[in-house]
Amino acid sequence: MTDWKLATCETLFAASHLVWLYLLWALWSYRRKRARAALALRLLLALLFVWMRFVEPNWIAREETVLAAGARARVVLISDLHLGAFKGAGFVERLVARINAETADCVLIAGDFLYAPRFPLDPLLAPLKRINKPVYAVLGNHDRHELGPGLGEAQEIALVDQALERAGVSLIENRIVECGAVAIAGVGDRWSGREDLRAARAYQGSRPLLLLTHNPDTALDMRAPPVKLVLAAHTHGGQIRIPWLYKMVLPVQGPFDKGLHAPVTAGAPPVFVTSGVGETALPLRLFNPPVMDVLTLH
Numbered sequence: 649m650t651d652w653k654l655a656t657c658e659t660l661f662a663a664s665h666l667v668w669l670y671l672l673w674a675l676w677s678y679r680r681k682r683a684r685a686a687l688a689l690r691l692l693l694a695l696l697f698v699w700m701r702f703v704e705p706n707w708i709a710r711e712e713t714v715l716a717a718g719a720r721a722r723v724v725l726i727s728d729l730h731l732g733a734f735k736g737a738g739f740v741e742r743l744v745a746r747i748n749a750e751t752a753d754c755v756l757i758a759g760d761f762l763y764a765p766r767f768p769l770d771p772l773l774a775p776l777k778r779i780n781k782p783v784y785a786v787l788g789n790h791d792r793h794e795l796g797p798g799l800g801e802a803q804e805i806a807l808v809d810q811a812l813e814r815a816g817v818s819l820i821e822n823r824i825v826e827c828g829a830v831a832i833a834g835v836g837d838r839w840s841g842r843e844d845l846r847a848a849r850a851y852q853g854s855r856p857l858l859l860l861t862h863n864p865d866t867a868l869d870m871r872a873p874p875v876k877l878v879l880a881a882h883t884h885g886g887q888i889r890i891p892w893l894y895k896m897v898l899p900v901q902g903p904f905d906k907g908l909h910a911p912v913t914a915g916a917p918p919v920f921v922t923s924g925v926g927e928t929a930l931p932l933r934l935f936n937p938p939v940m941d942v943l944t945l946h
Contacts, residue, residue, distance in 0.1 A: 704933045708940055715944070721754075724940060732794070737771055739925075755779055760862060769807065776815040779816065788862035849874070862881055866880065922941045
């Protein structure tokens with residue numbers, strides 16, 4: 649991420665606190681009976697902003713979904729932490745506490761750990777090491793080219809991968825692991841040019857195969873068998889989920905939003921998309937709080 653983009657994110661984040669001064673001024677003016685109708689509208693808009701900026705992004709909602717996968721397993725699925733400019737280790741600690749309270753075979757993280765982070769990465773990611781279950785992950789488009797200018801791609805990849813390894817996160821891109829009675833194939837990010845489906849397509853094991861990827865558009869190139877279900881992220885559910893309008897900014901080609909989606913083409917597997925726990929561009933969420941998905945597979 650370029651220095652100017654990082655500075656813009658940090659400026660937006662800091663400037664959002666000015667809403668508290670505006671609220672104090674508006675309340676003072678309202679008590680003095682100055683243009684009360686207009687002030688009431690401004691107050692409502694300011695309170696909506698407070699909700700979007702300071703309340704909803706700090707929730708951690710829990711959503712449980714039962715999915716057909718051909719075998720039994722229980723999975724916690726999270727994604728899009730976007731640690732750095734807007735969210736830090738304190739949020740991760742609360743998320744880890746919620747994860748540890750769940751009974752599950754494994755935790756899957758569908759990419760985008762970072763968003764304009766500052767060095768070192770370890771303090772941001774360290775709370776993940778306290779997760780009391782196996783943690784498997786793939787990377788997203790924001791996990792590359794986020795560490796600033798001056799780093800070669802190989803150096804940046806090594807820094808991110810090593811920091812995640814120290815945090816107890818096993819990257820499974822182009823690998824297959826077991827979770828409960830199912831197998832999980834990891835696939836690299838489509839936008840980063842790291843999407844490689846060969847391991848999944850070559851799978852001949854006895855356990856039903858699920859595919860973990862960041863971008864749900866990966867499913868556009870899938871044909872089942874062997875993949876029973878795709879688990880993905882990337883959309884944030886629109887992040888600011890104003891009806892109808894949010895669909896115009898979903899960063900996908902396919903008909904993906906959040907939740908379970910039927911196969912997009914004949915022979916393709918269904919896709920489950922989590923709306924993630926972090927934010928990009930603006931530190932705002934509306935009608936769409938951060939979510940920890942608990943998936944019961946049967």
